[in-house]
Amino acid sequence: MVKNSLIFIVLIGFAVLLADLFVGFNGNTDLNTLANHYAVSGPEEVGSANLVTAVVVTYRGLDTLGEVTILFLAAAIVSFLLKVEAGASRNRKLRSTSEILDTASKILVPVIFLFGIYVFINGHLSPGGGFQGGAIIASGLVLMLLAQPAKEVGHKLITLVESISGISFVLIGVAGVLFAAGFLDNKLLSLGKFGTIFSAGVIPVIYIFVGLKVGAELSGIITNLQENQNEA
Amino acid sequence: MVGPIYIIAIALGTAFSLGFFKKANSNFSFAFMLFAMAFMTFISGQWLYAFLTQQQETIQIFTAGFKPPFSISLQMGLHESVFLSLINIIGLLAAIYLYDQLREKGVQMMMIFVLLFMGLNVVIMTRDIFNLFVFLEIASIATAGLIILDKSINATSAGFKYIIATAIISGILLIGIIAIYYFAGSLFINDIIKLNLIYVKGGAVAVFLVLIAIILELKPFPANGWALDVYEAAHPGIGAVISAASASAGIFVLAKILPIVGDPGYYIIGLIGIITFLGSNLLGLKQDKANRLLGYSSIGQIGLLLTIIGLTPYLGDKTLFIAFGVLISHALAKAGLFWLAGIINSEQIKGWAAIRRNPHLLVLMGTFIFALVGFPPFPSFFAKWELIMQLANNDKILWLALILIGSFIEGIYLFRWFGYAIKGENEDLPEFKIQWNKIIPVIVSALGLYAIGYYYSTLTGLAANLNYIPLLFIIFLYAIDFLPVYIKNTISIAGIGYYLYITFPDLEEFRLIFALIFLVGGIIILLAGYAKKGRRSGFYPLVMMMFAGLIGLIEANTTLEFFFAWEIMTIGSYFLIIRGKKSMTHALSYMLFSVGGAYLILAGFGLAHIGQSSYSLDILANVQSYAPIIFTLLAIGFMTKTASIGLHIWLPGAHAEAESDVSPMVSAILLKAGVFGLIVLMLKMGAQSFGSFDIYYALAWIGAITAVMGNMMAAFQEDAKRLLAYSSIGFLGYALFGLALMSHLGWLAAVSLSVVHFMFKTLLFLAIGGVVMRVKTKEMYKMGGLIKKMPFTFISVLMGIIVIAGVPPLTGFGGKWILYNAVLEKGWFLPAGAIFFAGIIAFLYCFRLIHAIFLGQLKDEHREVKEAPFWMLLPQYIILAVIMLFSAIPNSLLKPIGEAIMPYFSEGALEWQGNLAISNFGYWNGELIMYIVGGIFVVVFGWLWFMNRNAQEVKQFNIGYSAERPSLPETTHFAYNFFAPYKKALGFLVSPIISDFWEAVSEGIHAIADKIRRIYDGNAQTYVLHIIAFIVIFYLIAFGGSYGI
């Protein structure tokens, strides 16, 4: 009880801190200079209709590279920690799935995959992008694994996709240094016609790799967790 | 040059492509990863080189082809390149060290490893605050991954605690960053700095959150339980990375965001820093697990760094020099110790006793320990020196004191640990093997410490004059350590002799006198070394280190040189002392008193420097403020070496347990370093008093009490070497008393007694050492009747005690005669009475030496005992010859000393008429006394010889016990507890009050530490609560007052 009251007091202190922090906040009525620059010059400089994408992939491309790296790291650690030792006896008691789930998954999974691909290819035009698309692909995988818990997903394929797309992302970045104005420079490819699928320089290309990579990494995490499920 | 952006590209490319090699040859993957690490190191190294040598300008790297604030930019400047190089080198070494583990655990760990370093690199270079957050996250997630290297339950739960804690911290950081964005409209650090957000309502809180989160990443006390668990559970190779590389990056990040906070931030950082430094080191005291101990020490060092950063306003442009000196010493030494921990593989610090199976490992460990505590010649020494000087200059006395206290506490546990390594029981400890890949990183970091230490000393204009020649000689002796003892002994003697020869012309006055004691004395005692057989591994470098320090003291012109030499001497003597039998605890207390004393000296020099630009020792003559305090600090500091009462408890054990030729070195020579220090101090500073209270009167009393107590304790000893040790304490009491008189005669007595003490203590320690060597015991009641077996030794001892007792005709009498004259002149009769009393007690123990050891019945087991070896006797007889000379012609000793004193105290000098010394109170003719005493001796001897024929021979065993056997036969020996009646009367005086006092202090501190460390209850939730509470408390501190961060 003493401890809980202590926690309570500390939390009140923290709440006061947060209140102090935001006490002057009353919503924005206008964009600040930075955001205004992105909004006004962004379409011209980057050519992406989705300004968030412009910021994520180009202006703050290094963050995105870091983000991808974090997922990569998480996937690597999960797979390291949950690696099933070769030859270890695997006594898994798996729940049987229902007919409905099984059938539905067969129809839905390809559609979900396709939708995921759509989302990351159109990341520069519409809401969405590589991360969202990748997450959708991984959710398709979750459905698949729910329907067929015994299914073994090929780790090799996942790794291959992960590595190739990761390296490609880095290479595009380096190409920006060599052939354009800087690391991850968007103008490596021409900006194209604003608002079309082949526009916004290398953004769609990057987003395709990000989508594949995120999809692969999340799938890796999921399959690793799934393989450790119900282990006796 | 290769652009810094390629660091990212290479690291990421490597990490991503390692996935291809999952099944492939693991050696290939490892080589691939190592290549990436090497390339990263190369890139940072070439920039560092360019900045240092080619006036390279700081460059900005814009990503995405836009300028900041629109895009993320990186910066590469001198500071960045220094930190990157440091971190990447540690990374490269750590990778080599982890060769087996990384190979065995597969490519995932290699990916994680590379990515950790990529994260740290970008964290250092980036100028975008959100980008900073992202890459900090990369670094902490990668760290979480490395922690679970061995997948044990402890590692996993430590990893879990780590993730929870860092996730909360980065959440706080994120709130701060987004709020900063709201207030500043930019994420570019340079823009944010210009806006002075702390003067904006709410903005100050945002800045505070970012600041506190960055500090929390550095694991401040007490919100750091999670980090300690990690240090304990993680593989030492990983601990090294966290402690050295990650912490360095964290410090850099803090420095980077500091301008956003502005001046008010210093106060918070300094406060947190000093709490961490003191708290973490205090808790470290109770720690007996090596890795966790290293954790406490790491956090303590980071606390020191935070303190230094917090003190920037007072340190000015020296901040960087100081902070980097501490940081690099910490990083290399801590990494080295963690790496050693992985080789020794012992959880408990006691298990480190195994390390001395390989003496070179011990040398490496010593390097790291001394670098951490801040001994020369390591960068931390120069950094600490500069830190104290600057703090004193700015009158930050409290900070100065707290920092020294914290450093001292750290010294306690580090040296205790080192003591276990050198002297702990290692019979049953498991074997360890040394693989090439594990030892190389350790060696490289040790060499790095020496190299950077040297480089650092050249950076301070002052230290350029430091004399490294003796140190090179030590390295040379270390290199030829495989040679037999007589060669090394000859080389050492030649070395000292040559040094004396080249410095002799420059020496005068006291410097000359003490140089002769130190160097000639050293040579004479070293002669005894020829008696040793075999290699005597490691002995000579240590002896020479002590002498290098002593020489340095003599030659020092600046306070820095003096302190440098003082510390070198301490290192050498510490090792000499710990070489003795059962000397672990004594060496520790010696070291602690030395370190404590050294810090007092350092503080004293610092305060003396206030208001003066020079560092010459002459500033002592000219102090602007705090004069009596400075005097007291320095005097106490020097008195730790002279072992004055209260500070003496290290001495008896240390001197008694040392090897037979080391005892005279540490007793006859080393103690004089303290006397020399006192002489320098008194000459420069002159009379000092607190108000009307005369410090010298207090010193005189201390000297007198020391003399009485030292002699009394000597009288009650059973152990012959311990007796001599206590007698040294007593004798140094006379010297202190004499100096405190501040008159010509007082000083003449003190200095001449110092010289005399050198002679008879060398004589007696060598003689008794020879006896102990032959009879294999130090207990006097187990000896007896050795006069016939060891006649030459007997003569030495006889002469020695005549000198000690201060009776005519030998030279000890002269010293006392002058001392009493000086007292009469000064009129301090009360302490003088004590001194006189002490002189009488001296007879008691002198008598025991001759009586218990050489007279009486010979023990049965000593029938085959031989005389001491020639090489032990030779130095004794050389000294005997000198004693006879000085006794017969006293002015050969006293005149030069008098001349040295003359410039300072000209009044009341002795008047010499040939061999006749005339004072205001009487006269003394040494030569004449010699003849008279000689005459009496011949008469008495002749009469005894004549009476000898009446003596009746008794068989040794014709005494019975009347059919009874006492339970402890030795207690019935007549020499046992010889002065029992006196002990009954005066024993209360020698009850170990002082030892008890220090013990109680130590136990009290340890009990407090044990109580406090219970806050680390091992529960992740408690740790998070600590973190949140830490934030709230410092929020209240920062905003509670009118201070406003």
Next chain:
Amino acid sequence: MENLNLEIITLITGIILVLIGIWGLLTQKNLIKIVIGFTLFNTGIHIIMVSIGYVKNRTAPIIDQSVNINDVGNSVVDPVPQALVLTAIVIGLGVTALMLTYVLKMYQKRKSLEINNYNDLKW
């Protein structure tokens, strides 16, 4: 209630979520629930971030039919916090995945989800 704009409501929601998350993290004894506490904390921060980037009466920063291409600066909300929150979400996801994995591993080793069973390292 006039002042209670959309962004204020979401901001307060975010703050409350943060506090609830910390409370859960500190008081729950079940490891999984502790992780849930963390995700609440994290989500609260994300909501705070998005609230801060909101500009009154404007639309998402995507140039489509609803946005006048010549007046983008006056018709969209701030894209930066949205970009940042995307990054933050992904990071949070990675961290959560790691936490769960560690919990799983701990559970596999000791068959307990009680946090007090993992206090071996202390002092």
